[in-house]
Amino acid sequence: MIIRPSWLHFRESSRVWIEDRLRLKPLIDLLAKKLVPRHKYSFWYLFGGLALFFFIVQIVTGILLLLYYSPTPNTANESVRVIVNQVSFGWLVRSLHSWSANLMIATVILHLFSTYFMKAYRKPRELMWVSGVFLLFLVLGFGFTGYLLPWDTTAYFATQIGTEIPRSIPVLGEFIVRLLRGGEFIDEESLKRLFALHVVILPLITLAVVLFHLILNQVHGTSIPIGIRSLREPIPFFPNYLFRDAIAWIAALILLFGLCLIFPVQIGPKADPFASAPVGIKPEWYFLTLYQTLRIVPAAILGVNSETIVNVCVGIAGAFLLMTPMIDRKARMEQYSSGFTWIGVVAIFYVIIAISLAYLT
Amino acid sequence: MRDTLSQHANTFAGIPDIGTRITLFVVITFMLIVTILLVYFKMRESDDKKGI
Ligand code: HEM
Numbered sequence: 001m002i003i004r005p006s007w008l009h010f011r012e013s014s015r016v017w018i019e020d021r022l023r024l025k026p027l028i029d030l031l032a033k034k035l036v037p038r039h040k041y042s043f044w045y046l047f048g049g050l051a052l053f054f055f056i057v058q059i060v061t062g063i064l065l066l067l068y069y070s071p072t073p074n075t076a077n078e079s080v081r082v083i084v085n086q087v088s089f090g091w092l093v094r095s096l097h098s099w100s101a102n103l104m105i106a107t108v109i110l111h112l113f114s115t116y117f118m119k120a121y122r123k124p125r126e127l128m129w130v131s132g133v134f135l136l137f138l139v140l141g142f143g144f145t146g147y148l149l150p151w152d153t154t155a156y157f158a159t160q161i162g163t164e165i166p167r168s169i170p171v172l173g174e175f176i177v178r179l180l181r182g183g184e185f186i187d188e189e190s191l192k193r194l195f196a197l198h199v200v201i202l203p204l205i206t207l208a209v210v211l212f213h214l215i216l217n218q219v220h221g222t223s224i225p226i227g228i229r230s231l232r233e234p235i236p237f238f239p240n241y242l243f244r245d246a247i248a249w250i251a252a253l254i255l256l257f258g259l260c261l262i263f264p265v266q267i268g269p270k271a272d273p274f275a276s277a278p279v280g281i282k283p284e285w286y287f288l289t290l291y292q293t294l295r296i297v298p299a300a301i302l303g304v305n306s307e308t309i310v311n312v313c314v315g316i317a318g319a320f321l322l323m324t325p326m327i328d329r330k331a332r333m334e335q336y337s338s339g340f341t342w343i344g345v346v347a348i349f350y351v352i353i354a355i356s357l358a359y360l361t
Numbered sequence: 362m363r364d365t366l367s368q369h370a371n372t373f374a375g376i377p378d379i380g381t382r383i384t385l386f387v388v389i390t391f392m393l394i395v396t397i398l399l400v401y402f403k404m405r406e407s408d409d410k411k412g413i
Pocket residue numbers: 044045046047048049051052055108111112115118120121125128129130131132133135136139210213214217221222223224
């Protein structure tokens with residue numbers, strides 16, 4: 001007779017108990033059915049999962065920050081100081097939230113470019129791409145709305161400038177500025193609005209879009225780039241690929257803790273709306289491309305002011321991004337579209353040069 | 362008594378010095394690397410089962 005150790009018995013009986021109640025088997029079978037191809041670019045398939053990981057870190061640390069944060073001009077800066085100085089590990093939670101936000105945006109951008117170059121947007125994954133572009137706008141929205149919350153001098157004046165940009169959008173500009181600010185200037189009303197966007201409206205929308213994105217990924221499986229012959233057997237997502245995702249997530253956690261512990265996030269002095277704006281304030285790195293573009297376009301071209309021109313260009317670029325799967329007709333027919341690859345390469349160079357120039361000048 | 366306690370809290374709270382932070386980083390990294398190894402062996406085990 002074989003005597004089984006009691007912990008094995010316990011493990012098995014717990015598994016049966018859970019299965020009897022939750023009936024997870026069909027879900028697990030479904031996840032196991034999804035296959036992840038293996039080829040020389042497979043590494044890039046990790047990035048969607050990494051973006052999801054940082055998003056989860058944002059939700060958890062965001063909820064913890066909410067326990068102490070207080071969104072009024074009189075208390076916001078102080079409450080963040082309390083988090084950093086008084087609450088146990090508050091400084092760590094705040095650093096995690098801030099660094100993970102940056103890493104999330106960076107990962108989403110890498111994921112966008114990798115799926116762009118692999119032309120993963122081609123039929124039948126057009127809506128994965130479109131929902132992805134919305135996710136990019138949403139994560140940038142998180143960055144923008146979260147920036148003002150500590151109510152420090154830089155945040156205050158940077159948001160004042162940032163919320164001014166939409167004003168020159170034809171027809172809707174004025175309305176958007178007032179909608180964001182809740183009035184003419186950045187004040188209590190603006191803080192309330194950006195806070196509501198940051199902690200309720202954007203998270204709810206993002207959760208829904210992420211869910212849609214993930215369900216589509218499950219339905220269509222992962223794409224194989226055009227012209228790539230996958231010589232090796234694909235990997236079932238559950239449990240085999242999930243282990244690879246898990247390893248990437250833990251490695252990301254090491255990076256995240258490294259950044260937080262070596263460069264913990266500081267807090268600036270409380271904003272004084274009546275003071276004059278400090279010179280040389282720059283937005284976060286992910287808005288520097290836009291910032292630098294605004295700086296290099298001449299003040300007016302043929303009588304149209306530069307902000308209107310840049311806003312229209314951003315609109316066109318956004319529309320191009322959204323419509324890529326529909327415009328790239330070659331990829332739709334499973335032919336390699338080198339024109340689109342070149343557009344991507346030029347975009348990367350432009351972003352890198354603009355960010356470097358913004359830092360250097 | 363209350364005063365000294367709150368003074369204490371003020372002195373010791375806040376962002377710890379770089380030495381403490383690096384120690385924390387080493388401990389966390391060590392634990393996470395051990396976790397990665399455990400997950401890696403689990404991955405190999407399930408790959409072997411499927412002949413990957
Ligand atoms: C919060 C943001 C996002 C999350 C959490 C997310 C998550 C994921 C996950 C987990 C996958 C499957 C694994 C993979 O192939 O990487 C995936 C695939 C995909 N994502 Fe995203 N994503 C996000 C943003 C984006 C963006 C900005 C785009 C592009 C505009 C995008 C386009 C795609 C496409 C086309 C695929 C299919 C890849 C393939 O089948 O080869 N996603 N996403």
